[in-house]
Structure formats: structure tokens, C-alpha cells
Amino acid sequence: MIPSVLPTYNRAPLSFVKGEGAWLTEADGRRFLDLGAGIAVNALGHAHPALVQALTDQAQAVWHVSNLYQIPQQQALADKLVDHTFADTVFFTNSGTEACELAVKMARKYFHDKGQPEKVEIITFDGSFHGRSSAGIAAAGSEKMTKGFGPLLSGFVHLTFGDLDGVTNAITDQTAAILIEPVQGEGGIRPVPDAELKALRQICDDHGLLLILDEVQCGVGRTGKLFAHEWAGITPDIMMVAKGIGGGFPLGAVLATEEAASGMTVGTHGSTYGGNPLGCAVGCAVMDHVANPDFLAEVNRKAGLLRQKLEGLVADHPDVFEAVRGSGLMLGIKCKAANIDVVNAGYDNQVITVPAADNVIRLLPPLTLTDEDIAEAITRLDASAAQVENHLETA
């Protein structure tokens, strides 16, 4: 009999009833160190007082009003995002996949309104993940995500990750945009080198294409800059944001330049819940913390510390681990043992990591992780690796 919750997830037998900072309490009372943060969502950790306050204050004022009316919290969050980024304008969504939908629509509408309606194709890369909507799975294009769901939304050209020559060769009169994650998340924490992001920006400029960055997982302070592309010194035309921006409340956004957004006039797009007062009140509180240079400096310091200790961990367990990679507090450990065995051993040792493609475990802790949490993380990961080693020996 089918479970009452549609069984599309292979869930661990863990049920968390409370969270505080980087810690989650299981129903049986055990405390787990959360290095997954809901897959890069709880940017300020669990139950951050400022977010709890923002949400409860807003809940007592007004929960929902339609986008047919002014929403001051939405205006305030849009202003903050515009002030701190390349963007001139923002549309709010409830998720990353909805941000993907709009990014694709926006790019196509831009060229349509410029009198180039043939420009509909978007170049994407293998290993990418842009959400589970029809546009999202067609953009990623992997068999795993698309099999059985055809006919797929057309207009995506899939290239090999890192193949810059392939990009230039793939551009035709139909090409509208390049869509890329500055650091692939689901694909196994694969950062795009700064030089490559710069080159993609140049290619877009040379060919009159739009550069769309998917910063759903790598944005909002995760890499130690407010947005990951800042490391490369470039700006996109359109950017997808979600996860961390809501700190755990469902919230996403598409940020764009005035030019790229020029086709999106009244009536061309909408959302019932996107930009609702609750989400935007929380988003404002997240931005007030994460956009602070002192906060980002701390993220970088802690990222350096964690990475250094992880390098030691990998060296101590050469049969389990291969290498550390990533950027800021978006780290991956490429495993030699099966990554899922390491994740499961982590559960036994009360530390949460997240599996990714390419046999990687992801560490996406709250950006508010403390130095003590880092020390504890290494102790627990060390015990988890030792457990996997024992199994390898006895197997």
C-alpha cells in the first residue's frame, strides 16, 4: 500500500522535534550536530532569536495579503537586495524551482520583446540542478531527473561542465542565455573557477547573451561573500536565489538588471504566495545579518578553520576520504568509501551531512556555526570515518 506521504524520498529514520543553533534534537532526546542545515537553508541556524522575533511579530500583524496590494515587507526586502547586489529589481517566489521558471521566462521574454523571438535556447551544464519543475528538470537534463517525464520543455542545450570551448561552439542564432551554478551543489560541490565564470561573462557580452546564475544553494553568504559570483568579480544579468534567504521559511527570488527584466511587464508573471509578508519579514532579518561585512568575515574565518581541520581528517582516513573541495561553508568531501555509508555512520555518531553526486558528502552548516561546533564536527566525523573503516576491514 502506498504510504500516505508520497514516497519520493528515501528518508532516514530520524524525526527532529527541536532545533537550536547548529543542533537538532531527535524525538528520542539525542542531539545531532547539523552540518546540513536543511540543505543550505538554515543560514542562521535553528531558532535564531532575530528570525523567531521577525516571524512572530509579523504573524501577529498580518500573515497574507495578495500581490494585488502593496506589501511593505516585500518592498523592504527588495530594496535590501537591490542595495547589496548587481540587481535593479526582484521578484519573490516560494522556492528555487519557481525562481528557475521565472529566470527562463524572463530570458525568453527579453529577446521576444527585443524583436528576436528565435532566441529561446539556454545553455546548461551536466551535473547541474535547477529544481524539479518542468523547466528545472529540462534545464538539468540528466536521465535521473527527466526519465519518464517527457515530453520535456525544449530549448536547453546541455554541455560538459567546464567545457568552455563547447560553449562557444554551441552558440547559435537561437541562443538566449547561459545558466550555471557558480558552485554546483547537488552535482557534488563543484566550484566553477573564477577565470571560467569571467570567461562565461565575456562570452555572453560578446554574443549578446544573458548570463543567468543559479545561486539557490551557493548564495546568501554561503561561500563567504553575499553571493558566490562576487569572488570572480563579475555580475550576472539574472540570478536565482532561495534556500538561505528565508533562513528556513520558504522564500525564493529572481534578481535582475533593469535591462534583463524589461520584458516582464504587468500581467506577465505572478504568484499567490511569492513575497508574502511572513517570508519577507524573515528575509529582511536574514539579510540584516548576512549582508553585514563582519558576519561574512566570520564566515570566512570559520570556513578556513573547518577546511583546515577537514584536510587533516581526510589525511587520517585515506581509505574513506579522498579530498576536500568547495568554497566557504559550502564544502564537499569526495569519498573513497560509498558516500551514503559515511552519511549513515554520521547518523550513528549524531552528526548530519548530506550526500551529493560524484560520491561526495556535503557540509553546509549554519553560517553561525561556532568554533566549538567545528571541533565537535571533526570529532564526530572522525568517529564516523573510523566506523566505516571498520566495516571496510571486516567486509
Ligand SMILES: Cc1ncc(COP(=O)(O)O)c(C=O)c1O
Ligand atoms: C542550485 C539549485 N537550484 C535550484 C534548486 C531548487 O530549489 P527548491 O528545492 O527550493 O525548489 C536547488 C535545490 O536544491 C538548488 O540546489
